[in-house]
Amino acid sequence: MLTINSIKDGIVIDHITAGCGVEIFNYMGLDKVDFPVALIMNVDSKKLGKKDIIKIENIIDIDYTVLGLIDPNITIDVIEKEVRKEKKKLEMPERVENVIKCKNPRCITSIEHDVLQIFHLVNGKTGEYKCEYCDEINTLGR
Amino acid sequence: MLKGRHLIDSMDFTKEEMKEIFNLSKDIIDNTAAFAHVCEGKLLATLFYEPSTRTRFSFEAAMLRLGGQVIGFSEPNSSSASKGESVADTIRTVACYADIAVMRHPKEGAPKVASMYSSIPVINAGDGGHQHPTQMLTDLLTIQSIKGKLTNHTIGLCGDLKFGRTVHSLIKAMSRYEGNRFVLISPKELRIPEYIKNEILIKNNIEFIEVERIEEVMETLDILYMTRVQRERFFNEEDYIRLKDSYILDGEKMKKAKSDMIVLHPLPRVNEISYEVDEDPRGCYFAQAKYGMFVRMALIAKLLGVK
Numbered sequence: 381m382l383t384i385n386s387i388k389d390g391i392v393i394d395h396i397t398a399g400c401g402v403e404i405f406n407y408m409g410l411d412k413v414d415f416p417v418a419l420i421m422n423v424d425s426k427k428l429g430k431k432d433i434i435k436i437e438n439i440i441d442i443d444y445t446v447l448g449l450i451d452p453n454i455t456i457d458v459i460e461k462e463v464r465k466e467k468k469k470l471e472m473p474e475r476v477e478n479v480i481k482c483k484n485p486r487c488i489t490s491i492e493h494d495v496l497q498i499f500h501l502v503n504g505k506t507g508e509y510k511c512e513y514c515d516e517i518n519t520l521g522r
Numbered sequence: 523m524l525k526g527r528h529l530i531d532s533m534d535f536t537k538e539e540m541k542e543i544f545n546l547s548k549d550i551i552d553n554t555a556a557f558a559h560v561c562e563g564k565l566l567a568t569l570f571y572e573p574s575t576r577t578r579f580s581f582e583a584a585m586l587r588l589g590g591q592v593i594g595f596s597e598p599n600s601s602s603a604s605k606g607e608s609v610a611d612t613i614r615t616v617a618c619y620a621d622i623a624v625m626r627h628p629k630e631g632a633p634k635v636a637s638m639y640s641s642i643p644v645i646n647a648g649d650g651g652h653q654h655p656t657q658m659l660t661d662l663l664t665i666q667s668i669k670g671k672l673t674n675h676t677i678g679l680c681g682d683l684k685f686g687r688t689v690h691s692l693i694k695a696m697s698r699y700e701g702n703r704f705v706l707i708s709p710k711e712l713r714i715p716e717y718i719k720n721e722i723l724i725k726n727n728i729e730f731i732e733v734e735r736i737e738e739v740m741e742t743l744d745i746l747y748m749t750r751v752q753r754e755r756f757f758n759e760e761d762y763i764r765l766k767d768s769y770i771l772d773g774e775k776m777k778k779a780k781s782d783m784i785v786l787h788p789l790p791r792v793n794e795i796s797y798e799v800d801e802d803p804r805g806c807y808f809a810q811a812k813y814g815m816f817v818r819m820a821l822i823a824k825l826l827g828v829k
Contacts, residue, residue: 486650488631492608495635513631514652517717 387416391442392457393434398422400451401432407450410436428453445473449480449520452507472504472520480509484516525827528637528644532655532691537698540662546820546829547663547813554587557819560828561590567620568594569612569636570647571603571627576789576811577647577656581624584818588828593620610639617642622826625649643825651687657788658691659821660814665696665745667813668784668806674701680736681749681769681794683708688788689749690718697722704730705739709765712751735768740778746771748787748807750794772796779804786810 396404401419410417416437425431439458447454448470458466476499482489489497489511498512507520524539535543550557566585570578573596582592598604603612609627613636616623623640625633626647633646633653648654666672677696679689683706693714696702704723706714713732723730733739740746751769753762771785776799787795787807799805823829 484630486628486630486652488609488627488629488635488649491629492610492632492635494608495610495638511631513634514650516630 386462387435387437387459388462389439390435390437390459391439392459393436393447394431394455394457395425395428395453396432396434397428397451397453398430398432401434404432404447404450404454405434407446408434408442410434413438444468444470445476446479448472449476452504472501472507474501475499476509480518480520482511482514482516483518484511484514487511487514487516489513524824526643527825528633528640528646529655529821529825530634530637530644530646531653532658532694534655540659543659543817543820543824544663544666546824547816548667550819550823551667551816557588557823557829559589560823561585561588561826564588564590564622564826564828565620566590566592566594566822567616567623568592568596568647569616569623569625569627570594570596571598571625571632573597574626574648577626578624580811580815581645581647581656581818581822584815584822587815588819588823590621590822594624609635612636613640613644622822645821645825648687651685654687654691656814656818656821657688658695659817660810661688661692661747661786661788662695663817664786664806664810664813665784668809669744669782672696672699672702675744676703676705676742678705678707678736678739678743678746679714679749680707680746680771681751682712683714683749684712686749689714689747692747693718694722697726697728702728704728705743706730706732707734707736707739707769708732709734709751709761709769711761734765736771736775737768737778740775741780743779743783746779746783746785748785748791748794750792770794770796771799773798773802776802776804 401421405419418435420433422430423433452470452472454470456468457464478497481497499509502508502510509518568578585592609632617640622643624645624647625636627649630650630652632649633644637644646653646655683689783804784806785804
């Protein structure tokens with residue numbers, strides 16, 4: 381079993397669906413930071429079978445909306461002085477703007493590039509979002 | 523209050539607001555001359571990014587009969603869209619000149635974008651396969667006017683129920699009125715989309731059946747809404763040949779229908795209703811086109827706040 385030391389002050393992004401860790405790591409720009417970070421992939425998980433984990437040795441601002449969209453299974457632990465101060469469960473947001481694009485080629489957003497890409501949550505379990513403009517259902521999350 | 527509002531989606535207006543429009547439509551039908559000047563000095567812009575003779579004429583006739591005037595384009599090549607202007611910019615410019623705008627666009631959601639940037643009311647006159655709310659108003663006014671009510675009807679929808687936007691809007695709209703039942707008549711390939719079935723019919727406990735042949739259900743219907751079945755929609759030629767005649771309404775099939783049933787069609791028809799049905803008083807599709815103009819008159823007057 382691979383061992384990564386626990387962190388003193390920072391954030392643990394846990395229960396990432398196996399394989400999604402890289403996407404989140406890259407989205408957060410963690411490859412460019414100068415503090416310690418760890419991406420651990422394919423860890424055994426009772427809940428998920430396999431999961432990915434990201435550990436960040438720093439308290440940073442996180443856009444929970446986007447993380448919830450990428451993977452709603454994620455949990456966030458905020459660690460201070462080696463003690464977990466807060467545990468957050470992510471949910472899919474009711475409304476998202478300019479995070480995802482409509483996949484419907486007939487949608488006006490395919491040609492009108494400056495309008496806000498707005499989506500509304502239809503079903504949190506299935507990760508279905510409806511486009512504000514064309515009503516096309518776009519499935520997100522995993 | 524409808525003054526200053528947009529009409530983008532078939533469900534944008536409440537039942538009460540729809541009733542307001544239908545009541546005004548009736549007043550206009552009863553005494554059209556009394557409304558001949560209510561829009562004097564007002565300008566309607568018709569922004570048609572794809573050809574549509576029928577809907578455009580209907581809107582233009584509606585505005586002219588209210589005493590207003592019309593500017594616009596009927597294909598994008600004659601507009602700034604051909605130079606790459608966005609819908610958002612076009613509507614903001616048009617809003618400087620006109621009092622109300624009607625938009626047809628091949629892209630779904632284009633009128634919605636226009637409404638977000640517009641300072642004048644925007645009416646969706648059809649956006650791709652998505653919405654066509656004034657056709658829905660037309661259909662409901664026709665049913666209200668001829669049948670006298672919008673409740674407790676058995677409504678047969680026949681033909682292409684998968685891609686027909688008018689069918690989807692009609693189901694949504696009529697589902698809001700008590701006691702309506704739906705008989706969905708189509709080949710398997712062209713059945714109503716699952717989301718309409720689940721989100722509208724099943725969710726609201728609305729009675730419906732799905733059948734393949736019109737002959738099986740003709741005698742049960744109060745309203746028959748016909749749409750065109752296109753050959754290219756079928757997966758195989760065999761099914762098309764087997765079923766095509768079932769979706770052509772003729773005098774023989776009309777014999778089985780109730781004496782007060784009405785036949786509606788959004789037009790244009792190709793061959794799905796025989797000419798012989800035109801002579802039958804139950805064939806109401808041309809009257810429907812006229813109701814379409816009246817309901818657009820009422821809509822324009824309401825959104826401009828002149829009535």
